[in-house]
Amino acid sequence: MSKSNNVYKDAFNRCLRLLDETKSLPSEPELGTLLGVSRTTVRSILSRMEETGLIDWNKRNKTVLRAPKPEDFFPEEETDTLAEIIERSFMRRLLAEGAEAGMQINELELAREIGVGTTSVREFLIRFSRFGLIEKRRNSHWVLKGFTRAFALELTEIREMFELRSAAAFAALPEDSAVWIDLDQLESEHRQLASEIATRFNEFSELDERFHRLIHRASHNRFIVDFYDVIAMIFHYHYQWNKAEERQRNAVAVQEHLAYIAALKSRDPAKVDAACRKHLKSARQTLLTSIPEGRQAQPA
Amino acid sequence: MSKSNNVYKDAFNRCLRLLDETKSLPSEPELGTLLGVSRTTVRSILSRMEETGLIDWNKRNKTVLRAPKPEDFFPEEETDTLAEIIERSFMRRLLAEGAEAGMQINELELAREIGVGTTSVREFLIRFSRFGLIEKRRNSHWVLKGFTRAFALELTEIREMFELRSAAAFAALPEDSAVWIDLDQLESEHRQLASEIATRFNEFSELDERFHRLIHRASHNRFIVDFYDVIAMIFHYHYQWNKAEERQRNAVAVQEHLAYIAALKSRDPAKVDAACRKHLKSARQTLLTSIPEGRQAQPA
DNA sequence: AAAATGTTTTTTCCCGATAAAAGACATTAC
DNA sequence: GTAATGTCTTTTATCGGGAAAAAACATTTT
Numbered sequence: 148m149s150k151s152n153n154v155y156k157d158a159f160n161r162c163l164r165l166l167d168e169t170k171s172l173p174s175e176p177e178l179g180t181l182l183g184v185s186r187t188t189v190r191s192i193l194s195r196m197e198e199t200g201l202i203d204w205n206k207r208n209k210t211v212l213r214a215p216k217p218e219d220f221f222p223e224e225e226t227d228t229l230a231e232i233i234e235r236s237f238m239r240r241l242l243a244e245g246a247e248a249g250m251q252i253n254e255l256e257l258a259r260e261i262g263v264g265t266t267s268v269r270e271f272l273i274r275f276s277r278f279g280l281i282e283k284r285r286n287s288h289w290v291l292k293g294f295t296r297a298f299a300l301e302l303t304e305i306r307e308m309f310e311l312r313s314a315a316a317f318a319a320l321p322e323d324s325a326v327w328i329d330l331d332q333l334e335s336e337h338r339q340l341a342s343e344i345a346t347r348f349n350e351f352s353e354l355d356e357r358f359h360r361l362i363h364r365a366s367h368n369r370f371i372v373d374f375y376d377v378i379a380m381i382f383h384y385h386y387q388w389n390k391a392e393e394r395q396r397n398a399v400a401v402q403e404h405l406a407y408i409a410a411l412k413s414r415d416p417a418k419v420d421a422a423c424r425k426h427l428k429s430a431r432q433t434l435l436t437s438i439p440e441g442r443q444a445q446p447a
Numbered sequence: 448m449s450k451s452n453n454v455y456k457d458a459f460n461r462c463l464r465l466l467d468e469t470k471s472l473p474s475e476p477e478l479g480t481l482l483g484v485s486r487t488t489v490r491s492i493l494s495r496m497e498e499t500g501l502i503d504w505n506k507r508n509k510t511v512l513r514a515p516k517p518e519d520f521f522p523e524e525e526t527d528t529l530a531e532i533i534e535r536s537f538m539r540r541l542l543a544e545g546a547e548a549g550m551q552i553n554e555l556e557l558a559r560e561i562g563v564g565t566t567s568v569r570e571f572l573i574r575f576s577r578f579g580l581i582e583k584r585r586n587s588h589w590v591l592k593g594f595t596r597a598f599a600l601e602l603t604e605i606r607e608m609f610e611l612r613s614a615a616a617f618a619a620l621p622e623d624s625a626v627w628i629d630l631d632q633l634e635s636e637h638r639q640l641a642s643e644i645a646t647r648f649n650e651f652s653e654l655d656e657r658f659h660r661l662i663h664r665a666s667h668n669r670f671i672v673d674f675y676d677v678i679a680m681i682f683h684y685h686y687q688w689n690k691a692e693e694r695q696r697n698a699v700a701v702q703e704h705l706a707y708i709a710a711l712k713s714r715d716p717a718k719v720d721a722a723c724r725k726h727l728k729s730a731r732q733t734l735l736t737s738i739p740e741g742r743q744a745q746p747a
Numbered sequence: 748a749a750a751a752t753g754t755t756t757t758t759t760c761c762c763g764a765t766a767a768a769a770g771a772c773a774t775t776a777c
Numbered sequence: 778g779t780a781a782t783g784t785c786t787t788t789t790a791t792c793g794g795g796a797a798a799a800a801a802c803a804t805t806t807t
Contacts, residue, residue: 154586183585184586266566269570270569270570270573273570273573273574274573277577277673279669279670279673285483286454286484292669298669301667301668301669301670302670304668305668305670305671308608308612312608367601368601368604368605369579369592369598369601370579370601370602370605370674370677371605373577373579374670377670
């Protein structure tokens with residue numbers, strides 16, 4: 148089994164959800180664009196849908212015969228990419244107790260533990276190395292640098308530099324730029340969330356990422372935009388692991404975002420700078436306080 | 448042939464050069480550290496040296512019998528790592544005429560052209576992607592973003608941000624920090640080079656990199672330090688390709704470095720800032736003027 | 748003739764296997 | 778008893794192969 152068909156399974160599941168909405172499916176190329184897969188995969192999906200009696204398929208005619216049942220879906224865990232599977236396993240280890248800085252990372256062991264080939268693990272580690280948490284010794288093992296206080300400080304230093312610059316660039320964008328519409332949209336989503344924060348606080352992460360990515364894009368600098376991947380990864384896993392005070396934290400952050408948005412809309416550089424700094428300061432604080440004091444780098 | 452023995456060959460060549468200097472070789476572990484390889488490789492080297500009559504090897508005794516001849520060395524091209532071979536081929540293509548932005552990169556084709564397996568090419572492309580010149584389409588090909596004016600501007604924007612900050616941090620370092628000794632050393636190397644610039648101008652690149660890396664290290668930020676890899680890569684290949692005005696350019700840069708070093712030694716933030724800005728400005732100018740106007744990004 | 752479907756070819760993704768290189772353990776020398 | 782050498786084991790680097798997915802080409806439909 149050299150390659151899993153998770154692309155097909157995931158697209159199949161997403162296609163099932165489309166069935167609820169229409170009486171017949173569009174053309175193969177159209178479906179391909181919609182699902183983000185090739186026609187080859189679309190045709191596999193259609194074949195199975197025909198076999199399981201979901202649709203009647205005859206050339207251009209793809210009539211929906213019945214609504215999808217839960218058992219029509221492929222199990223969620225079969226739709227993940229190998230990269231996602233490896234990432235999750237790896238991060239679990241990394242954030243678990245005992246993952247001290249200086250520790251060696253063994254490709255073969257990781258591969259066996261996760262149950263995948265070494266190639267995939269190697270490729271993952273290479274991709275992951277840009278996050279600054281691991282480092283390769285030539286012709287030898289990887290070394291864990293550890294999720295330390297120093298790491299958090301270095302990360303936030305760059306983040307602050309980049310975001311202040313992006314925010315300034317954002318505020319200087321012309322009135323007719325499309326970003327102002329996106330910002331309005333995000334603002335109303337924030338207001339909506341703020342009013343229901345008691346129950347929906349866990350939806351903040353996703354909104355947070357979209358908001359900051361919008362701002363970073365205004366820099367028109369690929370290095371700044373790409374750096375947000377590092378931040379997003381850290382926040383994603385870190386907060387998954389550390390849920391303390393989550394509700395309170397997110398409630399505060401939503402308000403800071405709203406103030407930040409107002410400042411951007413005012414287009415007053417001083418106000419933007421102040422609102423941005425304020426939010427970044429509390430974001431940094433949140434990250435720092437959630438790192439156990441014990442986690443210090445060991446001398447190599 | 449699943450793996451070439453370039454590590455052995457390269458270490459062997461380097462070990463040959465040691466033979467000139469001594470009458471007998473040190474212990475195996477010591478040689479290993481010296482050459483940066485494991486004892487296993489050291490023992491292979493010693494075996495061959497014995498076979499070819501270079502040394503007499505009996506346990507702890509490794510007596511040099513004769514000086515190495517040119518034919519004792521392995522050919523240079525057999526000592527390169529696969530990664531270096533792939534990088535060179537790839538960069539040649541990238542900087543060659545006709546490498547327009549938006550162009551697809553085909554792993555299989557590259558692998559066949561270079562004569563290596565696809566795995567190595569894939570790994571190279573993943574590592575290379577952090578330079579911001581290529582981008583992956585999921586489950587599909589890589590796309591070349593191109594060595595455009597936009598790329599150069601984005602790169603220099605970050606470089607300037609990072610270096611100004613690093614230079615300021617450098618100047619603020621305590622008197623007794625070891626960096627001041629390194630700086631003195633670099634200063635005298637610069638003076639030496641300046642006095643012989645007419646003939647040694649091509650040695651500037653290497654000095655330039657060491658100087659800037661020293662400054663960036665003062666930031667104590669892994670993201671800043673790592674970013675210099677991007678700059679170094681670009682400068683390395685770009686100037687290999689564009690030799691116009693090289694001598695004049697380097698002569699100017701050496702003088703700017705000397706002024707920059709003097710500013711750092713003065714530890715006056717304003718002077719440091721000014722000297723750093725001046726040098727970065729001319730570095731940016733040099734890079735920009737050497738990019739053909741025609742090389743513009745195509746809309747995706 | 749434009750756009751769909753049907754068919755074939757190519758490429759990507761991933762595994763298992765193998766030589767090179769590193770690392771660990773055992774033994775010997777000083 | 779420390780540090781070297783000798784031997785054995787494990788890991789890394791790389792390839793070839795094969796299924797999944799994409800892409801290209803050919804044919805039909807409207």
